[in-house]
Amino acid sequence: MTSFLTRSSGTRRVAGALLALAVAAGASPAAADNATPAKALFGAAAVPSAGSPVPYGSYAKGCIEGAQALPVDGPNWQVMRLSRNRNWGHPELLSVIQRLSRDGVREGWPGLLVGDISQPRGGPMTSGHASHQIGLDTDIWLTPMPNRRLSASERDQMPFTSMLAPNKFLTIDDSKWTPAHARLIMKAASYPEVARIFVNPAIKKRLCETWTGNRNLLGKVRPIYGHDAHFHIRISCPAGASGCQEQAAPPSGDDCGKNLAWWFTKEPWAAPKKDPNAPPPKPPRAVTLADLPRACSAVLAAAPSGAVAASAYAPSPAAPAAAGALLPGQTIPVPRARPAGR
Ligand SMILES: [Zn+2]
Known part of the structure; x- marks a missing residue:
């Protein structure tokens, strides 16, 4: 792991060639490790691999070579939770974030608080x-940016603000939600690079009830549990990224009908039906490198880029996980995932 922490100017030029060799050989040192959970390996990488940015695999099973950092401060944005070191992404996503930060100002949104993008090597x-x-997903807080620079510890500790009424899972709190929230989300949906935006079902419902702009853009806005204090922007695979696995397009139109209504039924909360004849379920197994695209082993083993971890911005003690993550199930019940139409 120490190689991720070192910098070497000479390694950048040859890293691409090394990566290609490692993939061709299929036998990088990391690839041999099929027992360690991949999250431990990728979580330990403090800086990206050298090379040009290339996403491999799918949004939920992959990695990124040559990720770039969103600067922790911009004219209209601030990166939050710096100790998590998750401000890494593909430059196309980073430019979408920057564009939204500028366009947002015109929509009455003073600036973005940027949540997690990806780890330095994704995964x-x-x-x-x-x-x-x-490196193609980012979370944006539904809290407007304050008109001052937040300190590193404020960025680690500032609590999330849910748009939901207290103790309600699917009801908007009208003292928190504003038309500017709607305009910000729909501005993001209007960008051609943006494939999907995930919001709480209550937020989608509110948008369905009130949005008077291009209704077809509402189809990109996908309801999913959580996502009540932030929204999640996902862009399509960049052109030419052949190892990037595109998702099927969301349903056409505003999709404000039965797919949305499903979230307000009892079904998402019902226990799954058990088949008495089914074999006992296999215990869950951690994802290992062998489960990821082969290129990800090489990405993990590749020489580091010269980039600096976000946590170096201003050292502060790492925030406890609960402060930085909306971990479903910690204090609130979690419905089953909707199998299709996400
Ligand atoms: Zn997200």
Whole structure:
């Protein structure tokens, strides 16, 4: 792991060639490790691999070579939770974030508080997300940016603000939600690079009830549990990224009908039906490198880029996981995932 922490100017030039060799050989040192959970390996990488940015695999099972950092401060954004070191992504996503930060100002949104993007080399995370693995997903807080620079410890400790009414899972709190929230989310949906936006079902419902702009853009806005204090932007695979696995397009139209209504039924909360004749379920197994695209072993083993970890911005003690992650199930019940239409 120490190689991830060192810097070497000479390694950048040859890293691409090394990566290609490692993939061709299929036998990088990391690839031999099929017992360690991949999240531990990727979570330990403090800086990206050298090379040009390439996502491999799918949003929920993959990695990214040559990820770039979103600067922790911009004119209209601030990166939060710096100790998590998750401000890494594909440059196409980083430019979407920057564009939204500028456009947001015109929509009455003073600036973005940027949550998790990806780890330096992408991959599974030790906490918080199933996706965000290939540098094409980002979380944006539903809290407007304050008009001052937050300190590193404020960024680690500032609590999330849910848009839901207290003790309600699917009801908007009208003292928190504003038309500017709607305009910010729908501005993001209007970008052609943006494939999906995930929001709480109550937020999608509110948008369905009130949005008077292009209704077809609402189809990109996907309801999913959680996502009440932040929304999640996912962009499509960048052009030419042949190892990137695209998701099927969301349903056409505003999709404000039965797919949305499902979230307000009892079904998501019902226990799964048990088949008495089914074999006992296999105990869950941690994802290992062998489960990820082969290129990810090489990404993990590749020489580091010269980038600096976000946590170096201003050292502060790592926040406990619960402060940085909306971990479903900690204090609130979790419904089953909707199998299709996500
Ligand atoms: Zn997310």
